[in-house]
Amino acid sequence: MYKVLIIDDDKSTRYLLKRFKKWEAHGFIIKDEAADGKEALRKLKAFPFDLIITDIEMPGLNGIEFLQELKSMKKQACVIFLSTHSNFEYAKQGIRLGVFDYMVKPFDDHSLGETLARVKAYLDKEYLQRTKKLYYFRESERKLAACLLSGSDPDHGLLESIFVETAEMLENNLYKTGILLNTMLANLREKIYAANPWLEKIEDDMLAYDLTQAQSISELKQKFQVCLNALLEIIKKYELHQPGSIIRRTCAYVVNHVEQDITLKMIAVEVHFSKDYIGKLFKRKTGYNFNEYVTKIKMEHAKHLIRSGAFKNYEVSEKLGYSKPDYFSRLFKKYTGYTPAEFKKIL
Structure with missing residues (x-):
């Protein structure tokens, strides 16, 4: 109604x-x-x-x-x-x-009825046009997600159509356009997480953006492109566009076995390559030394365990495979800037 x-x-x-x-x-x-x-x-x-x-x-x-x-x-x-x-x-x-x-x-009732009939026809047409524009916008979002997940640079024509569709729907309101594009970026991020559930534990702040702060359409386009480039960089970094890639399988294995004592030898058995080859490839592709990466994941998991409030510090240390709580505390402070006890207080 x-x-x-x-x-x-x-x-x-x-x-x-x-x-x-x-x-x-x-x-x-x-x-x-x-x-x-x-x-x-x-x-x-x-x-x-x-x-x-x-x-x-x-x-x-x-x-x-x-x-x-x-x-x-x-x-x-x-x-x-x-x-x-x-x-x-x-x-x-x-x-x-x-x-x-x-x-x-x-x-009289007759003239009012006739007027309402004309208004309804007009509003129905406007609604259908908005719905059609929204459909094309969502279709563009789907194409953009497919492009990113394949590891390809977004087509310039596709990006331009997104801006045109957004501007038409929102009558060139810059602030509202920023909100809608923020939503699109959030949806793209969630699609990447959905395809790679383990990734959220590594790149939980995949995008730091607020396109509503843009002062012009050119600035808005530039910021949107920067965000897309950041997403694409992450996809290429972990080789998410390669379903059977060594990097992707290695990262997923570490995240999914974070409470075990993970070694390159275990990964080598998992992916059927030598540990030396995996270590060199991992460093070259991600920029992380493999042991540094394992520590990063363990520290992120430690933050999660501490936030839960269900474990004492020594229990967190044991769950992560560190036999000495003092050593775990030093690693945690180096990674976060806080000891586990200090981190608990600032939550």
Whole structure:
């Protein structure tokens, strides 16, 4: 049901509109009413309406002034003016400002029904257009995810279409465009995590971004591209685009066996390559020495165990395969800057 706001200082007019019996049959429901334009603007800030039926001559803020305020607020709503023959010139001015239609007082049920039928046809068409645009936007997101997961640089044409689709949906509102693109990046990140569940334990802060801070569309595009490059770099770093890659299998094995005493020899048995080859390849691809990587994963898991509050420090040390709690504490402080006890206090 499309939601309706009625604005008129005349109670009898508001009553006549509310007593119309076929609102729902036409696809509408009256959600609220206001006695003047200022009251209506307050209600519009709190709740969105699809259709606004407003008188033209009202105290404080007339219909034309209300419409101007509505446009400055960038509120999307279909507006119908109620007018008398004496203020027909106002009605024509309103149409120039974007009013959908006007009705002359006094009106009858038949003329109101005809007007609502035209409004519904218009709103239905607008809804379908928005839905279609959203579909194409989601389809572009799917293509972008497939591109990243294959380890390929995003196609320039695809990126441009994303910006065009986003701008059209949000009427070039830069802040809202930033919000929508933030959401797309978050969805892309979740798709990568879904395909590689172990990755979240390593790259839990895969993206640090806020595109709503961009001051121009060119800056927004630049930041979006930087974020995509960061995602692609991670995919290539761990060879996520290669399902059977040694790096991917090694990383997954370490994360999934974090509470064991992991060695290169164990990995060699798992992936069927020599430990020397794996060690050199791992360093070259990820930038980590294998033992450094194992320590990183163990320290991240230690943070998780400490946050849970279920284990004492020596129990965390034992679970991670460190026989000496003091040695574990030194490793943890080197990695986090805090001893386990200090880390627990800052949670």
